[in-house]
Amino acid sequence: MSGPRPVVLSGPSGAGKSTLLRRLMKEYEGVFGFSVSHTSRNPRPGEENGKDYHFVTREKMQEGIDKGEFIENAEFSGNMYGTSKSSIEDVQAQNLICILDVDIQGMKNIKKTDLNPIYISIQPPSMEILEKRLRDRQTETEDSLQKRLEAARIDMELSKEPGVFDMVIINDDLEEAYAKLKSVLIEEIEKVQDAKK
Ligand SMILES: Nc1nc2c(ncn2[C@@H]2O[C@H](COP(=O)(O)OP(=O)(O)O)[C@@H](O)[C@H]2O)c(=O)[nH]1
Numbered sequence: 001m002s003g004p005r006p007v008v009l010s011g012p013s014g015a016g017k018s019t020l021l022r023r024l025m026k027e028y029e030g031v032f033g034f035s036v037s038h039t040s041r042n043p044r045p046g047e048e049n050g051k052d053y054h055f056v057t058r059e060k061m062q063e064g065i066d067k068g069e070f071i072e073n074a075e076f077s078g079n080m081y082g083t084s085k086s087s088i089e090d091v092q093a094q095n096l097i098c099i100l101d102v103d104i105q106g107m108k109n110i111k112k113t114d115l116n117p118i119y120i121s122i123q124p125p126s127m128e129i130l131e132k133r134l135r136d137r138q139t140e141t142e143d144s145l146q147k148r149l150e151a152a153r154i155d156m157e158l159s160k161e162p163g164v165f166d167m168v169i170i171n172d173d174l175e176e177a178y179a180k181l182k183s184v185l186i187e188e189i190e191k192v193q194d195a196k197k
């Protein structure tokens with residue numbers, strides 16, 4: 001297989017994946033490419049179609065799944081999410097490190113493929129802090145918040161099992177978490193940078 005190894009970022013909703021990702025992609029412009037997932041959930045204020053997600057109807061997404069266009073898909077908090085083959089291919093065609101932000105089900109299904117990514121779990125310091133961050137983010141209804149917390153409990157347990165992830169990062173202090181994330185990825189980052197010279 002050619003090109004840099006992809007990276008799978010997983011962890012509870014609200015753990016800080018998007019925050020860390022945004023920072024990484026800004027600091028290393030031209031090194032990473034985000035695999036833009038499809039979802040049936042509604043866009044949040046500020047989210048762009050085609051950049052944060054491909055926002056689609058359930059019907060449209062099911063059509064794509066039936067046609068075999070997805071490498072994985074899952075139901076999360078009452079909505080469909082999935083990674084299309086082309087979302088990964090688009091990034092890999094540019095020789096960039098492909099970053100996937102997926103839930104546990106996605107992570108497990110990707111393990112069955114030949115993608116061979118680096119698996120990183122971003123975890124909150126505690127359930128209490130996670131709940132506070134999710135509430136402060138003001139993106140969820142009470143119902144979707146509760147569903148996310150329920151999924152988070154399962155996610156937090158799984159992340160403790162040895163061998164599931166290459167690295168588990170506790171996102172307590174943002175600077176420290178970001179430094180750890182960079183340290184796991186620096187080898188791949190340098191490979192991409194060297195290839196450009
Ligand atoms: N399996 C799978 N999960 C995804 C995909 N895209 C996003 N997710 C996960 O879906 C969950 C909810 O994402 P989102 O609605 O954006 O909420 P947020 O993570 O709280 O910002 C998160 O755990 C994401 O990692 C995907 O393509 N496949």
Ligand SMILES: Nc1ncnc2c1ncn2[C@@H]1O[C@H](COP(=O)(O)OP(=O)(O)O)[C@@H](O)[C@H]1O
Binds near residue numbers: 018
């Ligand atoms: N280390 C941190 N300390 C305090 N707040 C944080 C930290 N990391 C992220 N946040 C905040 O927590 C919320 C959830 O983070 P976000 O990146 O949206 O999580 P995810 O993408 O995993 O759902 C956001 O409002 C974000 O600004």
